[in-house]
Amino acid sequence: MASAPDTLAVPAAPARPAARRPLDLRRVRLDGGLLGDWQRVNREGTIPHCIERLETSGVLDNLRRLVGESDAPFRGPLFADSDLYKTLEAIGWEAVRGDVAELLPFVDDAVRLLEAAQEDDGYLDSYYQGPHAGERFTDLPQGHEMYKLGHLVQAAVAWAHAGRTDLLDIALRYVELVHKTFGAGGRDDIDGHPEIETALVELSRLTGDPRHRELARRMLDLRGYRTIGEGQFGGAYYQDYTPVAEAREATGHAVRQLYLLAGATDVELDEPDAGYRTALDALWASVHEHKMYATGGLGSRHRGESFGDPYELPADRAYSETCAAIANLHWNWRMLLLDGDARYADEIERGLYNAIAVSTSLDGRAYFYSNPLQLRTGHTHEEDAPSTRLDWYFCACCPPNLARLLSSINAYLVTESDDAVQFQLYTPGTFEVGDGVTATVRTGFPWTSRVDVTFDVPTARTTQFRVPAWAAGATVAVDGAAPAPAAPGFVDAPAGTTSVVLDLPVEPVFERAHPWVDGVRGTRALRRGPVYYCLEEADLPPGVRLEDVVIPLRPTAVEAGSDAELGVPVLDIPGARAHAAHADLYGPAGDDAPAAAIGTVRAIPYFRWANRAPGAMRVWMPTS
């Protein structure tokens, strides 16, 4: 029987000193605010909804049929077990932070089923023990067996931190089978969907057993030689096209690419100079400087759910899968621990308040899988890109992935090093920052600029406060001193501080994209602090079609108060015009239809669109 761990209760707790260490998430309590409210909605809405859907979509029945408790046919995709594991992980982090009594019947029953279904040799997979019994480990490109196991391990780790180890015992039995089958001396083979790598490293941290990390490393280093062949979708799709340490461009299936990079970073954290750093830096630049949407969304192509060429970033066909943005948060967090640079937290903030936040409805019970930056009037391809959030998907990877992120979001806010504490993201709450010091953060951020941090006793170490790259004109005031300019990066307050006031101006700013981003040439995006805004059909004057709206070449945005229904500040853009007459699809230049004045158009935070009547939306607004 595994025992409760003494490592930090967080999703990633490096075993060796790194640039930054996370805070055990029990040291962080959220107190309302955007993240705190979202975590509450996650607990009250998303997690119970996931539990319901695991039942109705057949995921639990798939296990029951293995133990004679159901005669329903297998339902869902072959990786459906992972939806259960992610939901269990989400509840596990809730259990680490507090009471989950009302969810325990579900957890107990799920663990009982898993125990009962697990084969004597440790194998556990409702698809390959069910309708495809006898075919275990025969379809590595598509089978997702180790992907599922990775999520089982992560759920087990969360529950071990909560003091419950029965799930860990199950996971360890299966992991041992994988050691025997795919460990050194076994099959030189890998799974078509990376995920197990980061899970195995975490398992080694939790258990202190280096074999798990070595297995992760083995899997990383076997990858890139068309080890599993071309499968159904080709080597790039499966991230088996170039050795991990030699990769320089993000390509192929975005979620696979980003989980793989998170795993490589985990190995690099625990084995300094593991040899991946050059690749990690190059890939980070490829992702964030060439292939990322302004919202932090990743994946430009529906076909293959993949990254595109550099600067290929169409707004309307942005795939921007929810899971890719979550995977990128995981990766950036590990890079932040490895390196400490503020840019990694900048990208966590970007993704969290845009590409990730947009995926969930106000009540937490409906989800986008793909998060485009534009939806056209007359959109009819609902099967390809729904115009409203759906309450579940056949491939339901995203909703429980959101659930596990939000239940552990406390872990991604503050870091520490030997001589300092770093505040990475700002949200109201209390933070036990070590040395017996508790910080209280009071702020309306990201809606208001002021962040008040007070310490119950004078700090024992330097405290560092991240100034986002977007926060031009930021200031910091320490212990009541006059505000001083604060450049992007980190601004320090010395040991002995009792209060810090940050001003991170969340002014509306219109942005342009790099000129090579053809998809949004001649347009502007409106950002307010870390939050991107959009135009939505529901806010347009009657009779105006969104595609016709043109904002001024040098636009301005005016604060227009809070929208009661959406609960967020909205912005008005004066001086808008609309094309009133239209020529043919193509025609000689010069006969462009004139645009008529329509006055002011309203912009709302991108992440709140599609909470009213369905309709067109766009983040990038034409200026001509």
Added chain:
Amino acid sequence: MASAPDTLAVPAAPARPAARRPLDLRRVRLDGGLLGDWQRVNREGTIPHCIERLETSGVLDNLRRLVGESDAPFRGPLFADSDLYKTLEAIGWEAVRGDVAELLPFVDDAVRLLEAAQEDDGYLDSYYQGPHAGERFTDLPQGHEMYKLGHLVQAAVAWAHAGRTDLLDIALRYVELVHKTFGAGGRDDIDGHPEIETALVELSRLTGDPRHRELARRMLDLRGYRTIGEGQFGGAYYQDYTPVAEAREATGHAVRQLYLLAGATDVELDEPDAGYRTALDALWASVHEHKMYATGGLGSRHRGESFGDPYELPADRAYSETCAAIANLHWNWRMLLLDGDARYADEIERGLYNAIAVSTSLDGRAYFYSNPLQLRTGHTHEEDAPSTRLDWYFCACCPPNLARLLSSINAYLVTESDDAVQFQLYTPGTFEVGDGVTATVRTGFPWTSRVDVTFDVPTARTTQFRVPAWAAGATVAVDGAAPAPAAPGFVDAPAGTTSVVLDLPVEPVFERAHPWVDGVRGTRALRRGPVYYCLEEADLPPGVRLEDVVIPLRPTAVEAGSDAELGVPVLDIPGARAHAAHADLYGPAGDDAPAAAIGTVRAIPYFRWANRAPGAMRVWMPTS
């Protein structure tokens, strides 16, 4: 045994009077020029190349194994037989027009194999008699059985017109099996890939047997009720999402959509008031006014090879499959026969000189499958969109489709009606226009504006000359009279005419797209007559990256002579600039990098790109 037909030798010979009738293609002889040269390259390059590849790709072996002449495994996609049929059709049209002695050994052997392989009940399919024997007609969504049969029928029709009916006997035996299986009283079912509809109508025209057209009609009318279920890719993909007569928007798989519409138009031609016309008109507008690339390319999405939403027309991810442009030519030709409006010929011209022409290399032996309007510097997704034409594809539908089009291109140039003859497309050659009159066309069109048409004897009927919508300032001079302005549509010359001189000014014109086409906002395309031009990396000043090039807001283009290597006129655009410094991927508006003057950039006809060193290309040129 079938006998040689007495209907017109053309790919579509309506059985009833329509607005326009085609000319038997034996009445048209090309004499050089762009189309004549291309037809020669097709005969000398493409057709022999297809024959070679049918051998090396296994298509012929797939048949040989059925008759014990090969033990090779089945190779190629399950619809590989259709590549053979399209090649046979191409040779058939060559045989209608002249001598094909050197190709007859291939044809004889292929027909012998087909005869030997055909089952007693008429079934013939190397996949479902081969590796999937016993599964005939069990996978209608994906099986392509009737698609293959459609192409067999079209090959048989071409050869029947050439006086050879053994292939027609084979086709008829299989068609009778389909009558028994899927005809009235049989299975209410359809194929997942439309194509057989237009083939069956043509078979009915050739044989005079209305049952074939009635079967086509039955198949059309069964479609749209999710008759074959969702298959692997959904009802829209298989064109089974809405009844044909009720459809109003082009959607789903573009080639399937367009072949289906060609078939419905064929039925409408032979059964006036068949009930499809309202749908055909709406779909025509949907395709040509909302969903078509300037090049005549169709299909905005790689995923599902499908149409996108209206105005969703990204240049870089244009799928624009060669077969879709060919299918649209087929459809527009039938609409032209049905209706007579010049716009259908305008679209035939657009597609032929752009989206179709670009698919083939100068030597006719390499092909694009997808024909995007932009290829980026640093493109790495060769598996998804190759940057050069390939000499074959696993799914090799396009090359032999080109071959059959070019071998029958004579059929698409001139039409007639009871009281007039219509010149639709202009290319050098002789045209027996009826009444014992032969017209000789002399022109350098589309490179030069002047088209000389002389008749060997005075015309007996009105002759009508299409003035393309793009030809602003066109004039016509009849029998040496002063040139008179000619508006788009048709300009008439009365009976008794012996010479007509058209001037269709092929001046360079910069075009804009409709403001809703987000993919090309802030850019211009350069068109010269019917031919679109592009910038290609090979022509740029050293050190300039194509994505940096900016043309003037009000650009001009200067004739720059003929490029010796490419054999086509090129154009110079003075006053170009290039972005010399670059900001981050996203940033505040106003810090756009200035552009430095680089002088003149050269544009070449789009259809000739990728015949030199591989590199970036773009049709739509940024003006800022």
